[in-house]
Structure formats: structure tokens, C-alpha cells
Amino acid sequence: MAGDRIAGRGDELDALGSFLTDIRSGSGRALVLRGEPGAGKSTLLRYAAAHAAPARVLTATGAEPESGMAFAALHQLLRPVVGLADALPDAQRDAVRAALGLAEPAAAQDRFLVSAGVLSLLTEAAATDGLLCVVDDFQWVDQASADALLFAARRFDGDGVGLLIGTRDVAAARQALRALPARDLGGVDAEGAREVLAARAGITPEPTVVELVTTATGGNPLALHEAAGLLTAEQLTGRAPLPDPLPVGHGVAGIYGEQIARLPEDTRTALLAAALAGRGDPRLIRAAATRLGADPDALYAAEAAGIVDLLSAEVRFRHPLIRAAVHAGATPAARRAAHRHLAALLEEADDRDRAARHRAEAATGPDEDVAAALAAAGERARARGGYADAAHTLARAAELTPDPGSKARRLKDTAAAAWLGGHPGRAQTALAAARDLAREPVLLAELAQIGGRFELSSGNAAEALRAFLAAAERAAAHTTETDGSHEQGDAATRRVVLALLADAAEAAAAIGDTEAAVRIGRQAVDLTGPTGSPLVPADAFLRDVLMGMGALYEGETRRGVPLLRRALAGLPDDGHDGRDGGDGHDGGDGENAAARLLWAAAAASLLGESDAAARYGARAGRVARVSGMVGTLPVVLENAATAERMNSGFALSAALSEEGLALARETGLDNSVAAHLANLAVCAAVRGREDDCRAYAHEALAIAIPHRLGLRAGVASYALGLLDLGLGRFDRAHERLTALTSAGPGAGHPVVVWGSTADRVEAAVAAGDLAAARAATDFLGRWSADAASPRSRALLARCEALAADDGDAIALLRQALDLLGEDDDQDATTYDRARTALLLGERLRRDRRTGDARSHLRQAAEAFHRMGAGPWERRARGELRAAGETTGAARPAALETLTAQELRIARLVAEGVSNRDVAARLFLSPRTVEYHLYKVYPKLGITSRAELARLLR
Structure with a gap:
């Protein structure tokens, strides 16, 4: 960046220049500046904000007194653009408004829904010239705001949004920000130190003095600046000896403590009110100073001393270390008195949450009234989706609760909130404490x-x-x-x-x-x-x-x-899922509706109706997306992804599992991670991606076996057997798929045994074990005896055909195809029809009825091609060539050219869903949806939604 200069930070300025250029060009970027107090993080952030034009700039600064208040930092950041929320999908708009305290939440909000709304709002604000979000002192940003910002930062994609973060290098911030690119700010070198000292003192320091002071301060720019103000001109130029020790021996915080101690008592009292108030509200601070018996105008002396800046809307400490020094220099009694008066003033202003926190800080022991107010504040934070901060507040409420039974209940609520907020260790601690007290x-x-x-x-x-x-x-x-x-x-x-x-x-x-x-x-x-x-x-x-x-x-x-x-x-019909009062049950909220649909899917599976199970699972996924389910979306996506796989949508199933896998890993849901990995393994097997299949399956098994997850272990093992079957390794496939039938609880699952029966029969026949094929067919007949769906009967007919004599096989395979033709959802049966047509074509060709065989083999090859089922397509095309039909090299399936995100968007658009509703379902912004569609159309060689719908049909 040309123009003004920051001493010793040339490399950092160049990096910020590239960062801002990318934002203006429409790229999404995030960057963390990390360093010790006084390293110059804030200076660099202000510099970037000043040079961001024409991009819009939003700023927020974490404040230690408000580090536990859900969405406090987000409120600072988004306040100038909150009017743009009307452009968001309805669910996202309502979640953001509730999170910022502008509306009451209709129900407990999922933190992912709030985060998606933040992402959408930021992209709306970036629409014209780009947007720079600057967040300083991230180590004190409340957890709810941090979660939302980091969720958004991981999804900036062509939106022209930049997130620039300044943070101290503390363990919690390093862990939270580990996924974002970062620059560590060390001390400046001697040349940079010379510039800092010269700028502060107005004279050129002597090189030996520069070297000594740089060593003493570690090159910390703030320490250098303060040291220059404490040394005389003679000392800086080497004409007088430097003091021994140098006046920075106790650090910058010590220097500030000494400065504050020299201020008048009224000024120190007013500063204490400002340090504890949090947001820097001048009216609140002046009123609190008055109630504490101090002259509020005494703050002018602090401004003259360079301690604070008195702005029209804010009392701002010149550095967070000064705030810390004010706090440390006050007695506990003085701090409690200030908290007590701040609480009273905030109660008069009807700011219940902040008042409750100050009352808690003023408490000297258990107090039910204080605890109840704090617990209510925690519940409000939880309702808005700020689970981690709610857990912190509820834990403090429990500490102040005198009655053991009430304390146990508040600890229980703490545990639940901490779990949903992604803090399992804190949740387990609270749960153990509650158990000790509960009766x-x-x-x-x-x-x-x-x-x-x-x-x-x-x-x-x-x-x-x-x-x-x-x-x-x-x-x-x-x-x-x-x-x-x-x-x-x-x-x-x-x-x-x-x-x-x-x-x-x-x-x-x-x-x-x-x-x-x-x-x-x-x-x-x-x-x-x-x-x-x-x-x-x-x-x-x-x-x-x-x-x-x-x-x-x-x-x-x-x-x-x-x-x-x-x-x-x-159960209600498909038109009422997740709408309040529309499900005929107990209120119709989305979470309960989705849970019922998942139970319905399990019931349908036990009835042998895989098609009905798939429909219920898919509906549960739709309900979860639009209703903002609390903490369970990765689990619901397991079922939605499985449903798509069972309905022939392998590419979309994989895309859903990739989304669910990312969310499960973000929230520490290890068992959901195993579920998504197992499903991805099956999708990779169908598509012939051997390396991917093995990697997914082995990672899934590494979690599932020790966790006794027989269903996930069974699915992962099935994927390996299906891979062998598709690649023609029939003996190995027979061995793997047969092993599923003897795997006990924790290693296998009855539903997997049932679901893999058709593949097991085919592998057994191909391996020459007709007795095993007939036994498996008999098992399937017993399992699906009460199934009413055509697909279930078709699957049984297909297995009976494989296990039957050649004379009966063709008739049974034709019967299976006819039954599949009766299914109401022909797209869902594409894979089963293709597998059945392939088997029928093979039988007809062996009977030398090549003309009849070719039509079935051609249909199978084309269907496999559309699904990206490479091994099965190659098998069908090989049979076609053997039947006398020349087939050219297959073109890559169109859907294989799309990324997982593009495919999810394309499928919903093809179903007629608007961009706005696609954004709501996928936790994206409408502009991100538009951006991806601009890339999807050229990849698929189309120009309209109608063409997209035809292609995906």
C-alpha cells in the first residue's frame, strides 16, 4: 500500500494490500493477525479499514466485560446493515433479528441457522463494492458471535466479503481460528524500533540506545512508544545514561497502572465505571460515576492523560491493557459497588440481561433472586441460538443458587446448552455436578x-x-x-x-x-x-x-x-411438515416433526419398504432445514443422504453427506461423522471410486467398531462388498457380503443384512454358490412378507430370478421390471431398474436373444451413465458389445462435473425451489446461490432453469 507507513510492518502492509484487492475484485477472504498486547494488531486493522474504500467497512471490538453475552460483538458489527435483513430468506431473517435482540425468537434457534443468516447479511452488504469486516480483540468476542463469524468465513465464495481479525495469541483463540490463514506479529527490528522512538519523541535516537531499548521491549511497538515517552531527549540521544533498569521492566501494563494510580480519585472512580460498563455508553458511565459519588466530568482528566478517548457515542480506552489496569487497581469492594450501581441503572433501562450480569458480579454469596435473573438471561441467550454463552451464564446462575435441587436443574440446563454450543467437556462437568445434587x-x-x-x-x-x-x-x-x-x-x-x-x-x-x-x-x-x-x-x-x-x-x-x-x-401428508399446528400432533414444530419422520423411516424399513423409508428420510431433511432444528441437523442429514442414495441419487447423496460430515466435525458429533463416512463409502462404491471408497469405509469403521455402532459398521462393510461386486471381484464380494449376516450387535445390523440381500444374492450366484443365493432369497421373502410397495416385491422377484432355473429367470426379471414401473416415483427406481435391466439383458443374451437383450442393456448403460455408476455402465456396455452393438466411449456424466455444493443447489433449483429458499435450505446466502448457478449452467451446457430441470430428471 502506497502512502502513510507503519514502522517495521512493510510485509504486513503488503499482505493487507493484497487482501483488500481481492475483496474489491469479488473474492472472499479471511485473515487473522495474531500477537502479544502492543504488537500493533489494532494499528494494522485501523490502517486496513482506512484504505478499504470503496468497499464498505464494518467493525467490532471484543470487550472482556461482555465476553459472555451472546451476540454482543455481532450486534456491534451488524448494526449499520441490519436493515438489509429483509432481503434474507425468512428463516434466516428471523434468526438474525432474534439473535440481535430485535425480535423474540419464535422457538429455540439452531446456531447454524443464525450463522447462515449472518453469512447472507454480510453478502448482501457486500453487493455493491465489497465488504470488509474488522474484528479486534477476538479473544474477548462472545462465543455465539465467534461461531457465526467463523461459520461465515469458511463459506465466503465469490461474495466480496473479507474478515480481518486481530487477536492475542492465547490458546482458546488459536484453537478457534485454526482453520483461517494467520500472520504472527512479532517485535519490530532495530530499524522499525528507531522509527517508533523517533516518531514518539520527535528526535532521532542514538543507535546504541535503539538497540538497548529494542532488546528491553522485545521490539513491542506499544512498549517502544511508551518507553520513548518516559525517556528524556538526552537519554534517547546518548548524551545521558539510560536508567537502570529501563522503565519498561514491569511491562506496558505496569506502566499504565502507575499512570492511573497518579490520577485524582474521582477520575479513577469514573474510569472504573467505564471499565466495567462494557459497551462504553457515555450516559450509563456518567450516571454510574455520579451514583458512586464521583464527578463524571473527571473523565476529562483521563482523556488529557491519554487514558481514554471521549467520543460522542462511546468512551473508548486507548488500549485494552489500560482497561485491565483500571480493573486491577480497584479494590474488590469498589468493583462490587460499581457493578451494583450499573445493574440498577440497566434495570431502569429495561436491559435485563446486562443488569443480571452486573448483579451477579456484585453478589457476595448465593442469592436466589440474582441467580434467577441470571438464569433467565441464559435462557434468552439459548433461545436466540447462543448456546455456549448461555452455558456460561447458566453455570454462573447455578453457582449463585442456594437450593440444591434448583442448582441441579440449572446445572442440567448448563450441560445441555454447553453440548449444543460445541463444548462437550464443559457439558460433562456440569452434568456430573448436577448428578451429585439431584434427588x-x-x-x-x-x-x-x-x-x-x-x-x-x-x-x-x-x-x-x-x-x-x-x-x-x-x-x-x-x-x-x-x-x-x-x-x-x-x-x-x-x-x-x-x-x-x-x-x-x-x-x-x-x-x-x-x-x-x-x-x-x-x-x-x-x-x-x-x-x-x-x-x-x-x-x-x-x-x-x-x-x-x-x-x-x-x-x-x-x-x-x-x-x-x-x-x-x-402422520401428516407431505404438505404440512414442520409448520406450526399443521401436523396433527403436538404443536407441529419442526424438530418434533422431523423426529417423527425419522421414526417413520425406521418403521417402514422394518416393514420391508425401502422406498417409503427413503421418502420419510428425505422429508425429515427438508423439515430440518427450514425449521432451524436445535443441534441435530448433521443427524437428520444422515437420513436425508441415505434416502437420496436409496432413491438413486448417488451424487446428491454424497453431496449431502459431505455437508453433514463437515457440520458433524464442526460440532464434535463423532458418531454422525461415522454415519456420513459410511454413506460416502457406498456412494463411492457405486461410482467405482475405489480409493475413496476404501478411505471412507476404513475411517468410518475406525469410529464405528469401538463405539459399537453396528449400523454404521455394517454400512461401511457393505460398501466394500458392493465395490468388489461392481468391479467384478465376485468371490471377494460374496465373502464380504456373507460376512454381514454373521456380524453381531456393534459390528453389523439386521437392516443392513436386509438391505444388502439383493447384492448378496447376485454375488453368490456369480461366485457359483447357488445354495447361498437361495438361502438369502428365502430370508428376503420372510423379511418383506408384509411389504406393500411395488419396489419391495420387485426386489424379491429379482432375487428369485437369480436363484431360479434359467427357464423361470427371464419371466421373473420381466415381472420385477413391471413392478418397478408401477412405482409412483420413477426417478427413485432408476438404479434398481438399471440393475434389473442389466441382469435381464445378460440372461437374454446368453439365450441368444440378442435383439431383445440389446434394448435392456442399452437402457441400463444409459441409466448408469446418468448416475455416474461407472463400473456398472462398463459392465452394461461390455454386454452390449457382446450382443453385437458397437458403443463409443461414454461421455463424462454431466453431474460428475459439478462440485458437491453446485449439485445441491442445482438439484433444488431443478425442483422449482427459488434462490431465496435454496439459500434457506442449504444455509447459504441468496447471492452465493446465484454465484454457483452462474458456474453450473456453462458446465452443463444449458442456459435456463427449465433445461436444468429436464437434465436432472
């Missing part, structure tokens, strides 16, 4: 449920199952002991028992433990409404599913099938 049965059950959820998300699923079942049994025993005496409490306990049983069923499903599923179903039978009253519809649905699943695993199909059918019949 009430319902609370004990709730604590056990939270602990089990933690374990199921990231730990050993078998341990989670044990915890859920034990808690359910204890709670159920309490219900029996108190039956009829306290109807309302009894109903609450029964709901807790049902929730624990549902969580236990989820854990059993993850493990593949059918005996546990039977046990859970039996326990669910005993759950009725209080004094015989019916359960609410949502509870009745869940109870039917649990009882039906248990009955089927127990072999009681006559009891289990009607229960599952009744549950599925009570």
Missing part, C-alpha cells in the same frame, strides 16, 4: 437422558443404551409407586419414561441390538395415560412405533405390523 426422580431421569444423548452422539452406543434403559426402569418404578396420587406429576414421569425408551430404541438401532429392541417394546406396552386417559397423539405415535418394532423383532408379526401401520397412517 428428585424426574430430574434424575432427565440427567440420565442427557448423559445418554452425549454418549450416543460421540461415545459408546452400548453405554448409552445401558444408561437409557436403567433410567427408564427407575422412572417407571417411581411411577408405579406413586400411581394415582399425583396425576400431573405422574403424567410428566410417563412422558420422561417414553422419551427414555425412544432414546434407548435409537441406541439399540445404532448398535443392531434386536434383543434390546424387544425389551423396549415390552416396556412401552405398559405406558398409558394417567388414570387410563389416552396419550397425546405424538406420544401415541411413538409408543406404537416402539411396540411395533419390538414385536417384529420378537417374531410377532401379527401384532407388530398393525401397530406400525397405525403409526404411519397418523
Whole structure:
């Protein structure tokens, strides 16, 4: 950058110049400037802001007193552009407004939804000439703001948004910012130090003096600046000896402490009010100084001493070290008094959250009124999506709570908020403390449920199952002991028992433990409404599913099938998912609606209806995206990705799993990581990407086996078997797929055994083991005996054809194709139809009916090509050549040219979804969607949405 100069920082200025040039040209960039206090971070940030034109500049500075207030820094940063929120998708707009305190949240917000809204708002602000966001003192930025900004920074892509961060080099900030490029600011060299000293003192220092002072300060620019003000002209020019020791021996903070100590008492009191107030509000600070008995005009003396800048809208400390020195120099009693008066003033202004924090700082011991106010502030932060900051506030409320039972409940809430905020260690600590205090049965059950959820998300699923079942049994025993005496409490306990049983069923499903599923179903039978009253519809649905699943695993199909059918019949149609009051159950909120759809998918799987299971899973994904589910989106994306794979959408399935994998890793959901890796392995197997398949599968198994995740381990192992089958390694495929049938709980899963049956039959026949093929076909017949869908019957017919004599095979394969033709969603059956057509074509060719064979083989080859199923396409084209048809080299499948993000966007646009709604579903900004579409159209050789829809159909 030409023009004014910062001593000793030429390389940094060049880097900032390139950074700003990229933003003006439309690129998205992020950069962290990291260094010790006084290294010059703030100076460089101000320099960048001053030279950003014509790009717009937004600024925020972390303040230690507000480091626990959710979205405090974001409020500073976005205040000038909040009016642009109307251009955002509705869900993002509402989430951002609620986060910034401009509206009440309609429900508990997912932090990803808030973050997506921040990303959209920043891209809107960058629309004309680009945008530079400057965030200083990041080490004190509240967690909610930090999460949102870093989420956005990882997704800047052609938006012309730059995020420039200044932070001290502390462990927490280094960890949080590890994914962003950074520059470490060390001390300046002797030449830079000479420039700093000369600029401050107005004279040229003697080289030996420069060397000594540089060594004493470590080249820290702020320390050099302060030292120059403490040395005389004679000392700087070498005409008088330097003091021994140099006056920077206690550091810059020590120098500031001495300066403050020399100020008048009234000035120190007013400065204390300013240091504790947080936002620098002049009216609040002056009023607090007055109540503390000080003259508020005494701040002018601090300004004259270079301690603060008195701006029209803000009292700003010249450096954070000065604020720290003011705080350190005050007595504890003085600090408590200042907090007490600040709290009273903020209560008068109806700023409840900040008032509660000051009241807490003024407290000298447990106080229920103070704790209750602080807990309410924590709940408001949680409702806005600021989970980590809510956890911090709730933990402090628990500390101040005198009653052990109330303290345990607040610790429970702390644990839940910390978990959702991505702090599992803090969550476990709070949970352990709550367990030590809890005595009430319902609370004990709730604590056990939270602990089990933690374990199921990231730990050993078998341990989670044990915890859920034990808690359910204890709670159920309490219900029996108190039956009829306290109807309302009894109903609450029964709901807790049902929730624990549902969580236990989820854990059993993850493990593949059918005996546990039977046990859970039996326990669910005993759950009725209080004094015989019916359960609410949502509870009745869940109870039917649990009882039906248990009955089927127990072999009681006559009891289990009607229960599952009744549950599925009570679900709303596709048009009401996630709309309040529109689901016919208990309020219709998106989280509950999505959870019911996931249970419906599990029920359909047990009925042998993979197509229905896929539909329910896909619907759950749609509901989760538009409703802002709390902390569970990666888990829902597992099911949505699986649904797309089961519906022939391998490229989109992989794209969804890549998104889910990134989110799961960001939130520390290790078991969801395993799920997405396993699904990616299957998608890679179908597409013949051997190295990718093996890498995904082995990484998934490395998590799934020790965590007892039989479902994920089974899917990963299935992927390796499917890879061998597609590549023609039939003996190896037969061995791998057969091994799935003997893998016990924690290593395999009954649903995977069922889902892989058709591949197992094909591998067995190709390997020459007809007896194994017939046994597998018989198994599939028993499993799908109650299935009503054409696809399920078609799959059975295909397996029967492979295991049958040649005379019957062709008729059965034609029957399978006819059944697949009856499916309402022909796109969803593309893969099954192609596999069946390939087998039929092969049989016809062996019967020398080459003309008939060619049409089926051609259809199969074309379908495999569209899906990117390379190994299967090569097999079909090889059969075509053997049938006498010359086939040219296949062109690359169009969808293979798209990135995962482009594919997700293209698929939704092809379905008729607007750019605005695509942004809402994918946690992007509308402008990012437009940017990607501009790249998608040329890649696919199209120019319109209509062409895109035709292509993807």
C-alpha cells in the first residue's frame, strides 16, 4: 500500500494490500493477525479499514466485560446493515433479528441457522463494492458471535466479503481460528524500533540506545512508544545514561497502572465505571460515576492523560491493557459497588440481561433472586441460538443458587446448552455436578437422558443404551409407586419414561441390538395415560412405533405390523411438515416433526419398504432445514443422504453427506461423522471410486467398531462388498457380503443384512454358490412378507430370478421390471431398474436373444451413465458389445462435473425451489446461490432453469 507507513510492518502492509484487492475484485477472504498486547494488531486493522474504500467497512471490538453475552460483538458489527435483513430468506431473517435482540425468537434457534443468516447479511452488504469486516480483540468476542463469524468465513465464495481479525495469541483463540490463514506479529527490528522512538519523541535516537531499548521491549511497538515517552531527549540521544533498569521492566501494563494510580480519585472512580460498563455508553458511565459519588466530568482528566478517548457515542480506552489496569487497581469492594450501581441503572433501562450480569458480579454469596435473573438471561441467550454463552451464564446462575435441587436443574440446563454450543467437556462437568445434587426422580431421569444423548452422539452406543434403559426402569418404578396420587406429576414421569425408551430404541438401532429392541417394546406396552386417559397423539405415535418394532423383532408379526401401520397412517401428508399446528400432533414444530419422520423411516424399513423409508428420510431433511432444528441437523442429514442414495441419487447423496460430515466435525458429533463416512463409502462404491471408497469405509469403521455402532459398521462393510461386486471381484464380494449376516450387535445390523440381500444374492450366484443365493432369497421373502410397495416385491422377484432355473429367470426379471414401473416415483427406481435391466439383458443374451437383450442393456448403460455408476455402465456396455452393438466411449456424466455444493443447489433449483429458499435450505446466502448457478449452467451446457430441470430428471 502506497502512502502513510507503519514502522517495521512493510510485509504486513503488503499482505493487507493484497487482501483488500481481492475483496474489491469479488473474492472472499479471511485473515487473522495474531500477537502479544502492543504488537500493533489494532494499528494494522485501523490502517486496513482506512484504505478499504470503496468497499464498505464494518467493525467490532471484543470487550472482556461482555465476553459472555451472546451476540454482543455481532450486534456491534451488524448494526449499520441490519436493515438489509429483509432481503434474507425468512428463516434466516428471523434468526438474525432474534439473535440481535430485535425480535423474540419464535422457538429455540439452531446456531447454524443464525450463522447462515449472518453469512447472507454480510453478502448482501457486500453487493455493491465489497465488504470488509474488522474484528479486534477476538479473544474477548462472545462465543455465539465467534461461531457465526467463523461459520461465515469458511463459506465466503465469490461474495466480496473479507474478515480481518486481530487477536492475542492465547490458546482458546488459536484453537478457534485454526482453520483461517494467520500472520504472527512479532517485535519490530532495530530499524522499525528507531522509527517508533523517533516518531514518539520527535528526535532521532542514538543507535546504541535503539538497540538497548529494542532488546528491553522485545521490539513491542506499544512498549517502544511508551518507553520513548518516559525517556528524556538526552537519554534517547546518548548524551545521558539510560536508567537502570529501563522503565519498561514491569511491562506496558505496569506502566499504565502507575499512570492511573497518579490520577485524582474521582477520575479513577469514573474510569472504573467505564471499565466495567462494557459497551462504553457515555450516559450509563456518567450516571454510574455520579451514583458512586464521583464527578463524571473527571473523565476529562483521563482523556488529557491519554487514558481514554471521549467520543460522542462511546468512551473508548486507548488500549485494552489500560482497561485491565483500571480493573486491577480497584479494590474488590469498589468493583462490587460499581457493578451494583450499573445493574440498577440497566434495570431502569429495561436491559435485563446486562443488569443480571452486573448483579451477579456484585453478589457476595448465593442469592436466589440474582441467580434467577441470571438464569433467565441464559435462557434468552439459548433461545436466540447462543448456546455456549448461555452455558456460561447458566453455570454462573447455578453457582449463585442456594437450593440444591434448583442448582441441579440449572446445572442440567448448563450441560445441555454447553453440548449444543460445541463444548462437550464443559457439558460433562456440569452434568456430573448436577448428578451429585439431584434427588428428585424426574430430574434424575432427565440427567440420565442427557448423559445418554452425549454418549450416543460421540461415545459408546452400548453405554448409552445401558444408561437409557436403567433410567427408564427407575422412572417407571417411581411411577408405579406413586400411581394415582399425583396425576400431573405422574403424567410428566410417563412422558420422561417414553422419551427414555425412544432414546434407548435409537441406541439399540445404532448398535443392531434386536434383543434390546424387544425389551423396549415390552416396556412401552405398559405406558398409558394417567388414570387410563389416552396419550397425546405424538406420544401415541411413538409408543406404537416402539411396540411395533419390538414385536417384529420378537417374531410377532401379527401384532407388530398393525401397530406400525397405525403409526404411519397418523402422520401428516407431505404438505404440512414442520409448520406450526399443521401436523396433527403436538404443536407441529419442526424438530418434533422431523423426529417423527425419522421414526417413520425406521418403521417402514422394518416393514420391508425401502422406498417409503427413503421418502420419510428425505422429508425429515427438508423439515430440518427450514425449521432451524436445535443441534441435530448433521443427524437428520444422515437420513436425508441415505434416502437420496436409496432413491438413486448417488451424487446428491454424497453431496449431502459431505455437508453433514463437515457440520458433524464442526460440532464434535463423532458418531454422525461415522454415519456420513459410511454413506460416502457406498456412494463411492457405486461410482467405482475405489480409493475413496476404501478411505471412507476404513475411517468410518475406525469410529464405528469401538463405539459399537453396528449400523454404521455394517454400512461401511457393505460398501466394500458392493465395490468388489461392481468391479467384478465376485468371490471377494460374496465373502464380504456373507460376512454381514454373521456380524453381531456393534459390528453389523439386521437392516443392513436386509438391505444388502439383493447384492448378496447376485454375488453368490456369480461366485457359483447357488445354495447361498437361495438361502438369502428365502430370508428376503420372510423379511418383506408384509411389504406393500411395488419396489419391495420387485426386489424379491429379482432375487428369485437369480436363484431360479434359467427357464423361470427371464419371466421373473420381466415381472420385477413391471413392478418397478408401477412405482409412483420413477426417478427413485432408476438404479434398481438399471440393475434389473442389466441382469435381464445378460440372461437374454446368453439365450441368444440378442435383439431383445440389446434394448435392456442399452437402457441400463444409459441409466448408469446418468448416475455416474461407472463400473456398472462398463459392465452394461461390455454386454452390449457382446450382443453385437458397437458403443463409443461414454461421455463424462454431466453431474460428475459439478462440485458437491453446485449439485445441491442445482438439484433444488431443478425442483422449482427459488434462490431465496435454496439459500434457506442449504444455509447459504441468496447471492452465493446465484454465484454457483452462474458456474453450473456453462458446465452443463444449458442456459435456463427449465433445461436444468429436464437434465436432472
